[in-house]
Amino acid sequence: MSDPATPSIVTRDLNLWYGKFQALRGVSLDIKHGLITSLIGPSGCGKTTLLRCFNRVNERYGYVTTTGEIRVLEKNIYDPDVSLIELRRSVGMVFQRPNPLPLSVYENVVFGLRVHSDSPPTRATLNEAVEKALREVNLWQDLKDRLHQRATTLQLEQQQKLCIARLLPLKPEIILMDEPCSALDVEGTAAIEELMFSLKGKYTIVIVTHNMAQARRASDECIFMLLGQRIEHRRTEDLFIAPENPKTAEYIEGRYG
Amino acid sequence: MSPAPAPDDSPAVMAVRAARRPLWARLGEKSIEGMVYVSGISAIIFVLGIFVFVLKEALPVLGHEDFSLSRFLFSTEWYPTSEASKRYGVLAMIAGTFSVTLLAMVIAVPFGLGAAIYLSEFCGQKTRETLKIIIEFLAAVPSVVWGFIGLTVMSKLIVQFTGAPVGVNVLNGGIVLALMSVPIIVSIGEDALKAVPDSYREAAIALGVTRWQLIWRVLLPAAKNGLLAAVLLGVGRGVGETMAVLMATGHAVHVPQSVLDSVRTLTANIAAELGEASAGSEHYRVLFLTGVLLFTLTFAVNLAADAIVRGIRRK
């Protein structure tokens, strides 16, 4: 566990290009430990791109170039001795569309344990991990009799909760969420927000949202981005009540849509 | 059956519609519709026509007194031109077809699936384009050319490296057929892997899998139906291929004991003997019956592949 006073994620002058297109411009941030930080901004401003830098999944595309520094849990993630596998173990990610693997509920939850253990984990370890993780995301009551059902047949809300649950057995420090509610209805959204509150403190959560009401309700700190730049980063209440930058004010008044 | 015509079909409406468009336009449209329809069902008609023709030529032999279907299927004695006692047993040829196809698949499946995985998951855009062109080129090589390669190049190599007395045998035919099946397996296998939603890859990568874990735990299970279909279509190619195996397998009617034995396949047997058998003779009809047997085999394999592919789509 890192010291609560030091930020979980630090970026310095981060630039990112997709081919020749620059998607992030000189982004410097300190994301605080144990809080929920929301990333807001108009569509296409680079929220997803920034989030995907923190576990280096952007590099899947061969045409991405990054400059600048990113420190996650006090470790520069571009150091040559960094293991991507370990990085992704401690930095979990939840996607915009729920994407459980085409396996059973049970196998989805223990997938991480299976791929990260050198020797096959025992049945008892797995069973315990499944129950613990599903209880933590409030799915245990609903799914305890259906653990062997294919996860892709669940309701979307349950799928998204499952996608959060499958991160937990790996004991991540940070959970990145990219518009986790955008595929869900109002009730689903409320359920995921509630879940975020219950996870708060145990994990550092970074959530991308284009829903300002959600950012306001659910986050402690808020970062406003525009055209690949970080415009403003403050406590959520302050950012919404008294934005410093006029562009932030325009956005939260709804002028960019 | 609706008792009253729908308002849209009322004579007045029809008349107005008809008046809007000239006669030739309407006739042209009808005839194009007809042509599309005919070409659509022509595939079925041709297949049925061929099957009926082959069946018609074959069936009379079942009535012959000295012909027995079980001997046809389960005897290895093939003496169609013997004066004293003609015997028509194709078991040796069935064994030939199966041994060559099996060996071909043992070689082609790992290579084909490996190449499909490499193309879809590992290599860059440029390499992929180049390799796909080469693979399509391989698929376009006529089978007689493959046979020629088997007969000349491959057989010399086999004699040289294994010390077999003849180089045209199961091994040679298996390798040649494998080379012919690999392009099918690669291109269908690659399609199957490409059809796995990218969100599965992202999910697994974000959970920290290695490349191999991604392939073993996510991609292969998710694409297994398509990959199986790719393999079955490769098998279908093996069972039905004629020219190349005719030239590469040595043409001996013999149940093979090792991969260095010469064999004859069902297809090669028909191709080689049909020209000599006089039309309507028993020999001629037995060859057609062999055709029915082959037709049934390849049909079953293709049907299985098709059912599997359909299974994927429904999901």
Ligand SMILES: Nc1ncnc2c1ncn2[C@@H]1O[C@H](COP(=O)(O)OP(=O)(O)O)[C@@H](O)[C@H]1O
């Ligand atoms: N894989 C990609 N390849 C090329 N351009 C991309 C890719 N992903 C995003 N972009 C571009 O980068 C910019 C930022 O995108 P994104 O981070 O998805 O924005 P947001 O999540 O804020 O809507 C957009 O202009 C988008 O078109």
Ligand SMILES: [Mg+2]
């Ligand atoms: Mg986005």
